[in-house]
Amino acid sequence: MMNVDPADHRPSRAEQLLEAAENCAGGCHWQQANALFHQAISCDDTPASRIAYGAYLYRRGHFNHAISTLIPVLDGTDLKAIGIVCHNLAAIYREVGEVDLARRFQWRSTLLRNESDADELLAMANDAIAVGRLEAAKPLVAAAIELNSDESADCSDGDLIATQGLLQGIMDSPRSGLVTLFWAYQLHRSHRDLKRMGTDLLNMANLFGELKRFRAEKSCLLRAIRCFENVSAHDLLHRAHGRLERHVRMHLLRSFNSELN
Incomplete structure (x- = not known):
């Protein structure tokens, strides 16, 4: 923002x-x-x-x-x-x-500005990820990270790192994505940004789920809920609770033994 x-x-x-x-x-x-x-x-x-x-x-x-x-x-x-x-x-x-509204407003924002900065490039990368254009998103993230390092002495921007982690988790492997997302989480925690910490934890929960590490997935969801509770982020809290409910239902299905019937 x-x-x-x-x-x-x-x-x-x-x-x-x-x-x-x-x-x-x-x-x-x-x-x-x-x-x-x-x-x-x-x-x-x-x-x-x-x-x-x-x-x-x-x-x-x-x-x-x-x-x-x-x-x-x-x-x-x-x-x-x-x-x-x-x-x-x-x-x-x-x-x-x-996604469509996000892309339209981002395009209007870009037209109204003289040149794109790291925030603009990151936003366009996130829009590309949202519609599955990962090959387009990757250079945008790289350019945003490079531009951010030129604009600021502190080039370790948590939002940039988080988006990079998402791309790695999708394009490379969930394990590499988790390492980068945890780095983003640590950066957001250093700034006491509970909302972004919770979002990082939701993204990590996704990757743990893909690795079938279901206990770690649940742990991330519970910690995300605590983050959103502490900042009273009602919309995100509702989303996290919905994810936890689905996780519990899937656990029951996985542990169901038909031979007991």
Whole structure:
């Protein structure tokens, strides 16, 4: 997800409220953070306030609320803000499996920007993975990693590493994918990013399932549920519980002995 660049002037009342809201979010004080974000939008309903709140809601896995917060920006005239919102909406729709909408918003975001950065390339790679175009996704991930290393002293970006792990798990082997995904998980944990930690664990659960390591699969699902519970990511929590229920049903089928009937 993208945020707008901080303005180079004395912070306004809205900017002060946004900073306080982010500080509360960093301390997992969700109710206070929500209240402060609402105050910021109420006193200055600018793209910056909505984008900051939408990005916060996305990080917590509140996808529908994030969409409704960001959509009004598309009716404005700030092309830079519209480009950022399109990129963020693409990320949200990608998360909920709306592949076509994600691709359309990502393409619009790319057209509104002068040049693609690592985030844009990674988003296009994820869209390619979603439609099974793995050979197209691989060079995009490689380019994003290279560009990210040029843009930042810390080239170990967890999201890039996670996508690389997914590709390895599909194209090479589940084992190699697991090693890379665990690296991404460690990076996300170092930033206390519970939502992304939970997503990494869901992806690792998939690969453990392919390796028929069902106890490890269940362990990852349970840990993902704890991550989503701690950040109150209701949509993702529902998805993780559904995965765990399917895992339990499959375990019962695998352990069923017809000779006992």
